[in-house]
Amino acid sequence: MRRTRAGRSRKLIKTKEKVIISALVCIALVAMILQPGSNNEALAVSNFKQPINMMYSFISQRNFNHIDEMNGPTYHYFRSIQLKKKEAVTEQDQAIPDDKVPDKDVKEEEAANTEKAENTNQAGLDKADNQEVAQEQNNQEINLHKVYLTFDDGPSAYTTSILESLNSHGMKATFFMLEPNMKKYPDELNQIINEGHVPALHGVSHNVSKIYRSEQTVVDEMKQGQATLLNLTGALTHLIRTPYGSAPYMKPSYKEAVQAAGFQLWDWTIDSNDWRYSNGEFVGKVIQQMENYRYKSSPIVILLHDRKSTAEHLPSLLTYLQSHGYETDVLNEKLAAYNF
Template sequence: MSYIQRMEEEQQLQQTKRNRDKRSSRRMKSMVIIALVLSSASLVMSAFAANNIWHGNSASHGSAVAVTPKFAGSAEPESLTEDKAPLTSTESAEAKDQPQVNANDADTTQSPPPANPKEGKEEKTGAKTEKKTAQKVIYLTFDDGPGKYTDQIVSILNKNGIHGTFFMIGNQVSGNEKAIKTAAENGNYIGLHSMTHDKKKLYRSSGSARFIKEFKQEQEIIQKITGTTPWLIRAPYGSKPEINNKFLNDIAAAKFKMWDWTVDSKDWNYPGKPERIIQEIKRQVHRDTEVILMHEKSQTVQALPGIIKYLKKKGYSFAVYKPDQHFPVNFAKDERL
């Protein structure tokens, strides 16, 4: 083979190789273009699917529903980048059906005080500690009835939609049975204040026997009138200093509960001066739970509307003694009583 023939053959082989390389290059370009097209299509479909999920579409729904979030007042909407999954259309529908609560529609009915009121309660909810504002409660109590002022006091309480706790003297019941029954029927509690209210007979005789006997006797009398058996007593002149530890043991053994008071209105000392009674109560009231000592007196009847008005203004609610909600209020701080 001549030199010229070899050169022509080599040139032909090189041309064939170049053609093959061109075809390979075109094939690679085509594959790249196809890959790019497929990638773009995938991105478009992913975006479309994400859009459908965001707007709450599901395969079972025939048409898309656009949901526009609404925010109350001028508050800023929560960031959409937080770890909160968007609502599905089903969840959105369920949320829409939930009743909307207006702060002005909240139930303001006050619950009865606990069996043993405590000030400044704290309640833990998960990791958050919430401090509850203690409910402010007043117990209005009236000693030394029944008498000519019993009905007037009950009438004032009724007009204000509240109740009181009455500690009555057994020897004064006769002739006043109707007033006692009316007071009880109107939601007031009738407690015991001994038969005689006589300090010498109750405290200066031998031991507690006379004291216990008088309260048991009065208990039977009140039970016949009201149909309920009262166990709450108030010792005449208060339990201190006359009642010692042995005396307290005897009262507890007889199953009586005994209330003294936290506020002394001193109304007995202000005849014709109702404003002084109101001032006395204003001076002493400061606890979340107060038991106010008053008496069935003319000046007390005059002062009572003003007392109630002042206490309401101070944010107090009014409660009546209930045996199933008993808590101790005695000067000895005896938990049994």
């Protein structure tokens, strides 16, 4: 019984509060409507009926929002006040309590530690980068002081003279030889190998229309030269250089074919053009290219030919290389082949 009376009492108080609030709202609405000079929008209901409708809804509905019952300028006015109150409450809820606010000294210490860690990491990266650059520069320096002398089209009657010049300067070379010439000069062929130089293959015909007829004709000529070399000397090689170089005749499919056959294709980075000259002009051409070497990350591979004028003027080139601190080496299948 007491609980029932207490419940009724609370409901009566709430009803009185609603009536008072509604009355105040109605007075305010009437005042705004009757305000001189007001520019009201077209309303869904009459401005005078609106307070009466609100009063009825306010008393009859349990979940009543008096703002939603308004329209026109009246709605916008009270709606703006309501939104401002909500924003104020939200900002207050999101505010960090005093005991949660980071201490200034702590924040500064964390910032300092973060900066220190970033600096340490950057220093480590810089050190690693510097070491990598230094190693790369060192590798390039080694490559640029090592020269690979290569002779095409031999053996010939001038091979022995070339070998004598190389031996007198303590230098080695790689010989890309034609299969018919290996048969014609077997003694010179064996001399090349016996004196520590490297035999390599240059095909059979040295004829563009024959060797480059197809992928298979290139492979066949190299295999024929390989078999002849093995038969005459017992030496087996997979190093090849195609006539006139790989460009433009060795198309991608041709290169794939020789690679699939187990051959390693080599071109050159310095062309002596010694076949053009008879008075040793090629020596100056080679020196000029070496002093202005463009392929800084590639080995210095010099193209020469096994011929008379080259044999006669080769000592001048070897003397230059020796006096400028260059050392020679031979090509081998463990190196990364250079080709056009």
